[in-house]
Amino acid sequence: MTGHQGSLRPSVKCKLVHGASSSRATCAKNTSSKDSSLMLTISDDDEALRAKCEAAMTDFDYNLAVVALREKIFTLSSEAREHKANLDRMMLESKKWVCYQVSLSTLESKVASLKVEKTRLEAVEASLRQEFDDVKCDRMEVASKTKVKDYLPSYKKEHTKAGNDLATATFPFLSEDVVDPLASIEALLSKKPATLQRPALSRNQAPVPSSQKDTSFSALVSKPMSHPPVVSSAKL
Known part of the structure; x- marks a missing residue:
């Protein structure tokens, strides 16, 4: 409260002194021919005006409305500082939330792309399984036909x-x-x-010499032997 009072009083006093100086200079310029008694009277009036101004400022400083207004201004200033601190904190949290939102959006985009990739891989796996089953069936069919x-x-x-x-x-x-x-x-x-057994010799038959046996054997060997017809097992 004293700070406000000190800040108001000097400005008013300076203004009054400045106004008195101007008035004194004007009077001196207009009445340069008057004597020193008139200047003394003006100086006394200036002191009286200064005393009146000080009394008015004292009344102003102790005025209840002014005091209440100054207290309200001080309270509002404190509240304004608190509100500004809260605003700064909220702005910081808002920036963090924006960063969180960006990170969350990026993560959701990655999850969506991974889901699409998973669906594509599942389709590829199903196609490969189908091809494998088809090849397996074809091989079984070929094996069943050719066995x-x-x-x-x-x-x-x-x-x-x-x-x-x-x-x-x-x-x-x-x-x-x-x-x-x-x-x-x-x-x-x-x-x-x-038919393959050796026939028995009768009494009237003489044994065949070995030279004739060799000749007959060589003749049998040189003669081509006809092969019997082969019967297919499929017909059997």
Whole structure:
């Protein structure tokens, strides 16, 4: 409160003194021919005016309305400073929130792009799975069409039986001596048909010399042997 009073009083006094000086200069200029008694009277009037101004300023300083107004101004100044501090803090938080919003928008954009990429990869994976299944089905179909039934391990018995049937059809004498169609080759070869047995010599027949045997054997070897017809297992 004293600061406000000190700030108001000097300005008013200076104004009054300046006005008195101007008045005194004007009077001196207009009444330069008057005597010194008149100047003394003006000086006394100036002192009286100064006293009146000081009394008026004292009344002004202690006026209740002025005091209340100054207190209100001081309170409003404090509130204004508080409001400015709050505003600065809110502006700072607003800037931070703007940064957060930008970061959040960037993150949402990245998440959206990742979702799109995930959808694309899932579609590619589904396409690859479909192609793999198609290739697998094609291979199974080709294998089922090209596989030989008689040579598969699961059809070993059928293959052996088909071979025996082929041998029986080629060599009819085997069917008379072989009971088990799954017998081994040694068992089949051990059976010697009557046509392959050596004929017994009669009493009237003389033994053939060895030279004639060699000649007849070489003639048999040189003569081409006709192969029996091969019966397909598919027909069997």
